[in-house]
Every structure is written in C-alpha cells, then in structure tokens.
Amino acid sequence: MAIVLDIAGLPPERIVFSPSPLSELMTALHVLAEPGHHPGLHGWSTATAAALKQDLADRLHEADFLWNSTFSDITSPFAALPYGEGRPGETLAEDLDMLDRLDDELYVNAALEISCASRYCMGGPSPLVDAAAREQALERAVARGPRQLSFAQRLLADPPGVRAWIRRLFEDCEEAFFANVWQRVRVELAADARHKTEVLRRKGLREALAEVSPALALDETGTRIIVDKLSSGRGTTVDPEAGPGLTFVPSSFGWPHLMVLHAPRWRPVVHYPLAAPELPGPASVELLGRRMEALAHPMRMRICRNLARASFTTGELASAHGISAPEVSRHIAVMKKAGLITTRRRGRYVLHQLNLPVVARLGSDFLEGVLR
Structure with missing residues (x-):
C-alpha cells in the first residue's frame, strides 16, 4: 500500500521546502487533542493544556475534528491557490490571509473531510452544492457526536460566519x-528546509527524499514519488486547476505522522517530522507475541x-475497506x-479505537507505521 504522486513534467523549481506557521499550529493542536500519539511531547501538552483559558479550551474542543482524527487540508491553503508559488507564509497572519482566499466550496469540502473516506482521491462536489455529499458529510459527523454534528451544520448553513x-x-x-512556540521552532524548521533545498539542488530529488523520510522513494522511472503508508491514493503535481507544484513542510511537532495532501484541485504537500523520540520497549515477550500474532493479518x-x-x-470501517461488517467484527x-483496542458506546453507535499506550510498547516502528 502506498500513496503515489505523479511528478512527470514537474519543473524542478516548482519543488519547494518551506515551514508553515499554520501547519505547525494545527500539528500542535493535534498534540493537545491526542497526546497519546506523541509520547515525547507529554510535558509540553500537559503544561499548555493546563494554561489555556476555559473559553479557548471550549472553542478548541468544539472544532477539534479539524486536527483530531484527520488533518484538514485547510492547513495548507497555499496549495489550493491556482498557480501560486506553493510557498507558505512567513507568519500565521499571512497563512490565514491565504486561507481566506479559498472559495467557500473548496473550504467546506476540506473542512468536512473528517474521516478516511475513499472519495478523497476522487474529488467530487462540495456539500454546499450537492445533496448526496451533504448527507454523507452529516452522517460522518453524526458518528463523531452531537458537538461535531452541530459544527458541521453551522458550517454548511453559514460558511462565512464559521470561517471568521x-x-x-x-x-x-x-x-x-x-507565538512562543513559533519563535522557538521556526529557526530550526527554516534551517531544515534550507538544507533539504540544497540537497535537492546538488544531489537531486532522490537524495532529498531520502533525507526527508525513509518512507519516501522515487520510482525507477523518476516520474513518481512513492509514499509508504498503510493507505492507498494517487495525486498529481501538475493538476491543471491548481498548477504545477510540490511542497515539503517540516514540523517539530509532527512525529510520528507523515501526512500527504493529494486531493484534486490542490498541489500535493508532504508534511514531515524532524525527529523521533525514544519509546519504551514491550512489556514482556509473551505479551508481545500475543499482540504481534493479532496484528499478523494485513x-x-x-x-x-x-x-x-x-x-x-x-x-x-467496513465501508472504508470494502469488506462486510461481520468481517470487521471478527x-x-x-x-x-x-x-x-478499546470500545465505547455513544448513543446507538459503538465506537472502536486503538489503545495507543499499549501499541507504543510494541515499539516506535509500529507506532510510526500506523500513524504515518
């Protein structure tokens, strides 16, 4: 399984390495929402969450689907502005100004992509103008809970108001x-982007990809980038609506996630982490054996x-993977x-989730693989 990015015909000067304040903010918000994904940042997440004023904490909770289960593509507005440079802003305000320039249909479509839906790669009409897309978006929101359903309904009813x-x-x-976070990390992120740009200029794309992540590779023809992930998808760096471009965005908060924006009408973006923390080993050989046996099935x-x-x-899960509900249950x-995994009931829905503290004890390779 992999995400494949077609780079045939992409001019080398349209490959950009650059940090993004908005992307880093969204990644930081994800750490606050899902600290179990980021065992090396527990100290920061605990201290930051404790210092938040209640009003801000409540509003973050209301909108956390944008950075919780999936990372909304609104983190990369520069990638959807037709024939732009493919470069994020220098400041958060500049990134937010670019976000304001997206049309309502594109913005809402990206904001409501709240699950691993198979239609992501295929594109399709916005829920603002298509009844079937609207029904699907609301059904996904219902499964997430009343708070998310309310937010989705507000966004569909009043896009300008919710965007503001x-x-x-x-x-x-x-x-x-x-502001304090960005002041601390921006120098390191900018230095990494400059280094990768120099590697690209001197040694070529294959070497630059190897420096970004071992999960990235150039195929034998040199016309496709293969991203090793537990998901499948295709994207093009020469979308006729968006214009040519491919952007790599480094993150200090991102590990273990390697995120790839590859939706139609957007130039692809690869968000990559700078470093990985040390994680504890498995609790026991016997327990490790039982859990690895459970994960042996692809x-x-x-x-x-x-x-x-x-x-x-x-x-x-059955819909996402094209199998029957009884198969998923088994x-x-x-x-x-x-x-x-853990299971809980929310109304008429039974929700399953991976037990991340347990999975972390299987080792960083597995944790990074499923969260990449």
Whole structure:
C-alpha cells in the first residue's frame, strides 16, 4: 500500500521546502487533542493544556475534528491557490490571509473531510452544492457526536460566519501559546528546509527524499514519488486547476505522522517530522507475541491505521475497506482480545479505537507505521 504522486513534467523549481506557521499550529493542536500519539511531547501538552483559558479550551474542543482524527487540508491553503508559488507564509497572519482566499466550496469540502473516506482521491462536489455529499458529510459527523454534528451544520448553513470564527480561534491560539512556540521552532524548521533545498539542488530529488523520510522513494522511472503508508491514493503535481507544484513542510511537532495532501484541485504537500523520540520497549515477550500474532493479518494492520487516529464504527470501517461488517467484527474481536483496542458506546453507535499506550510498547516502528 502506498500513496503515489505523479511528478512527470514537474519543473524542478516548482519543488519547494518551506515551514508553515499554520501547519505547525494545527500539528500542535493535534498534540493537545491526542497526546497519546506523541509520547515525547507529554510535558509540553500537559503544561499548555493546563494554561489555556476555559473559553479557548471550549472553542478548541468544539472544532477539534479539524486536527483530531484527520488533518484538514485547510492547513495548507497555499496549495489550493491556482498557480501560486506553493510557498507558505512567513507568519500565521499571512497563512490565514491565504486561507481566506479559498472559495467557500473548496473550504467546506476540506473542512468536512473528517474521516478516511475513499472519495478523497476522487474529488467530487462540495456539500454546499450537492445533496448526496451533504448527507454523507452529516452522517460522518453524526458518528463523531452531537458537538461535531452541530459544527458541521453551522458550517454548511453559514460558511462565512464559521470561517471568521475559525480564523479568530487560530489568532487566539497564537496569542495564548503559539507565538512562543513559533519563535522557538521556526529557526530550526527554516534551517531544515534550507538544507533539504540544497540537497535537492546538488544531489537531486532522490537524495532529498531520502533525507526527508525513509518512507519516501522515487520510482525507477523518476516520474513518481512513492509514499509508504498503510493507505492507498494517487495525486498529481501538475493538476491543471491548481498548477504545477510540490511542497515539503517540516514540523517539530509532527512525529510520528507523515501526512500527504493529494486531493484534486490542490498541489500535493508532504508534511514531515524532524525527529523521533525514544519509546519504551514491550512489556514482556509473551505479551508481545500475543499482540504481534493479532496484528499478523494485513487487514487488521489497515484497520489499525483508522483506529489510531479516531474512533470508528464497524460500519464505517467496513465501508472504508470494502469488506462486510461481520468481517470487521471478527477482526475487531481478535484485536480486542489482545488488548489492542478499546470500545465505547455513544448513543446507538459503538465506537472502536486503538489503545495507543499499549501499541507504543510494541515499539516506535509500529507506532510510526500506523500513524504515518
């Protein structure tokens, strides 16, 4: 399984390495929402969350689907502005100004992509103008809970009002904590981007990809970038609507996630982490054996990728992977017996999620693989 980016015909000067304040803010918000994904940042997340004013904490909770189960593509507005340079802003305000330039249909479509939906690569009409897309977006929101459903309904009813609300939320985050974060990390991120740019210029794309991540590779023809992930997808760096371009965005908060924006009408973006923390080893050989046996099936590995990001119903997993609900239930039972997942009920929905503290004890390679 892999995400494939077609780079045939892409001019070398359209490959950009650059940090993004908005992307880094969204990644930091993800750490606050899902500290279990980032065992090396528990100290920062605990201290930052404790210092938030209650009003800001409540508003972040209201909108956390934008950075919780999936990373919304609104983190990279520069990639959707037709024939732009493919370069993020120098400041958060500049990134937010670019976000304001997206049309409502594109913005809402990206904001409501809240699950690992198979239609991501295919594109399609916005929920603002298509009844079927609207129904699907609301159904996904229902499964996430009443708070998310309410937000999705507000966004569909009043896109300009909610967009202004989201911008103000990001600006308040900058004032509360992110200005200090960006001041601390921007020099390191800029230095990494300059280094990768120099590697690209002197040694070529293959060597530059190797420096970004071992999960990235150039195929034998030199016309496709292969991103090794527990998901499948295709994107092009020469989309006729967006214009040519490919952007690599480094992150100090990102590990273990390697995120790839590859939707139609967007120039592809690869968000890559700078470093990985040390993680504890498995609790015991016997326990490790039982859990590894439970994960031996490739479908269960793929299901783990979904459940590592958010809680999912059996029906959602069946739809995402093209198998029946009883098949999903059998896989869930095996993993639950091994203690790898947790289950809870929300109304008429039964939601499953990966037990990240347990998975972390399997080792950083597995954790990084399912969260990449």
